[in-house]
Amino acid sequence: MMTEPPHSPKTHAPKTNTPETQLPVIHPPETERMPATLSELGSPLVSARSAEIYHWQDGEILKLFRAGFCENSACQEKLNAEEAHRQGATSIECLGQVSIENRSGIVMKRLDGRTLTERADANPLHIWGLPYTLARLHADVHNARSEKMQDIRQIIAGFLQHSAMDFLTSAEKQTALAYLADLPDGNAILHMDFHTGNILVNARTETVIDWATAARGDAGADIAMTCFLFNEAELFPGISKAQEVFYNLMRRMIYRRYFRHYLRIRKLNKEKVKQDIDLWYPAVLICRLALWSAPTEIKPLQQKIRQRLQGLSTAQKITGKIAGKADAR
Ligand SMILES: Nc1ncnc2c1ncn2[C@@H]1O[C@H](COP(=O)(O)OP(=O)(O)O)[C@@H](O)[C@H]1O
Ligand SMILES: [Mg+2]
Numbered sequence: 097m098m099t100e101p102p103h104s105p106k107t108h109a110p111k112t113n114t115p116e117t118q119l120p121v122i123h124p125p126e127t128e129r130m131p132a133t134l135s136e137l138g139s140p141l142v143s144a145r146s147a148e149i150y151h152w153q154d155g156e157i158l159k160l161f162r163a164g165f166c167e168n169s170a171c172q173e174k175l176n177a178e179e180a181h182r183q184g185a186t187s188i189e190c191l192g193q194v195s196i197e198n199r200s201g202i203v204m205k206r207l208d209g210r211t212l213t214e215r216a217d218a219n220p221l222h223i224w225g226l227p228y229t230l231a232r233l234h235a236d237v238h239n240a241r242s243e244k245m246q247d248i249r250q251i252i253a254g255f256l257q258h259s260a261m262d263f264l265t266s267a268e269k270q271t272a273l274a275y276l277a278d279l280p281d282g283n284a285i286l287h288m289d290f291h292t293g294n295i296l297v298n299a300r301t302e303t304v305i306d307w308a309t310a311a312r313g314d315a316g317a318d319i320a321m322t323c324f325l326f327n328e329a330e331l332f333p334g335i336s337k338a339q340e341v342f343y344n345l346m347r348r349m350i351y352r353r354y355f356r357h358y359l360r361i362r363k364l365n366k367e368k369v370k371q372d373i374d375l376w377y378p379a380v381l382i383c384r385l386a387l388w389s390a391p392t393e394i395k396p397l398q399q400k401i402r403q404r405l406q407g408l409s410t411a412q413k414i415t416g417k418i419a420g421k422a423d424a425r
Contacts, residue, residue: 134197146308152203156191160201169308170200176245176310177204185240185285187303188296207305209298216292226292227350231357233295233304234322238315238362240285248286248313249276252379255386263398264405271409276379282314288383290318291325292350309387316372319358320380323373326351330390378404 130152131137140148141157146165152158161169170193177190191203212229216222253276255261256269264272287294288309296305311317326347331340359366378401385397 130194132196134199137196147201151206155206156203157206158194158196158201158203160194160196160199163199165200167195167200170202173306173308174202176307177202179242179244180237180240180285180304180307180310183240183242183285185237185287185304186307187301188305207296207298207301207303209296209301212292212295212297215297223346223350227353228357229295229297229302230290230292230350230354231361233302234287234290234318234354234358235361237287237290237304238284238318241283242285242312243283245285245310245312247281248288248311248317249279249379251311252276252383252386255382258386260386260389260394261382264401268402268405268409271405271412272378272382274412275405275408279375279379280314280316283312284315284318286311286313286315286318286321288318288321289325290322309383314372314376316369317376317379319355319369320373320376321383322354323351324377324380324384326354329384330392333390333392378408 131150137150137158137160140150140160142149146169147159147161150158150160159170159173174190174193177186177188180186181189188207189205191205194201194203210218212222212226216226253273256264256272261269287304287307288311289306290304294304294306296303331343335343355369358364359369381397381401381404385394385401
């Protein structure tokens with residue numbers, strides 16, 4: 097059932113055809129009825145991690161979140177995607193929100209094409225241009241500004257209440273909150289899941305999709321997340337050791353070249369951006385653990401978060417002592 101129609105309903109006034117006029121009967125096209133059940137939707141076009149993608153109306157798709165994702169997920173992605181579109185960070189238009197058999201979804205304009213991952217899989221020659229495309233699109237996202245999206249620091253502070261963070265002590269959570277409060281402000285649009293699977297391309301256009309995790313803030317946060325995704329995120333489960341080694345080499349090479357192009361496009365200093373990545377890395381690890389529960393990532397993420405928080409706690413204590421001494425003077 098559409099809770100917000102993607103566009104005005106098509107209605108057709110009945111035409112009269114009297115014997116006197118003997119005009120030819122023109123049958124109006126049947127009013128298109130929106131699918132209201134899963135069986136009416138048919139088979140998904142794509143089965144993705146968080147959602148299944150179905151054909152909706154002509155030129156439109158429905159991203160229907162999997163059971164277990166609350167209505168808020170669809171609502172948040174819709175708000176983010178609309179804002180990203182308004183600010184020029186994506187060409188995909190979001191048309192409305194729907195609910196089908198207790199699953200929430202969003203209707204979007206369809207872009208006929210493939211993801212960068214699919215294109216590179218089909219023809220490895222495309223890997224060559226991939227880092228530059230990534231860098232250019234990421235720079236475009238960061239050059240767009242938003243006052244409306246949620247602040248990334250607040251989002252991550254909220255994640256500390258998430259059950260995935262139950263392994264942390266309350267002192268560690270306090271350290272994390274103090275660290276988050278000290279992170280730099282910003283109003284760049286951040287995607288926070290920027291990788292080759294979230295970029296759709298065809299002969300005419302390249303566009304960033306999947307705005308579920310988007311936020312506003314300092315671009316360092318988003319580059320740090322992309323750094324994590326290309327260097328540390330779980331690869332496809334079930335692959336052989338040899339494949340793992342190969343894919344790891346490939347994605348690290350892609351990341352290094354993406355990073356070089358990104359710095360050049362935005363005229364940024366390499367050492368400064370590396371410092372920003374390091375600064376945001378603990379926040380990104382918390383974000384990843386809260387949003388993504390890949391079984392192979394949970395333990396390593398918990399260990400890394402704990403280590404980073406210990407380092408931060410020591411640094412906070414030293415800073416506190418220095419400040420205390422300065423106050424006492
Ligand atoms: N607007 C769109 N037009 C065409 N295909 C799309 C569109 N949005 C998503 N898709 C397809 O659905 C897949 C999953 O969408 P995505 O939003 O990335 O979901 P997930 O959050 O599960 O990763 C994409 O990789 C792409 O193949
Ligand atoms: Mg995606």
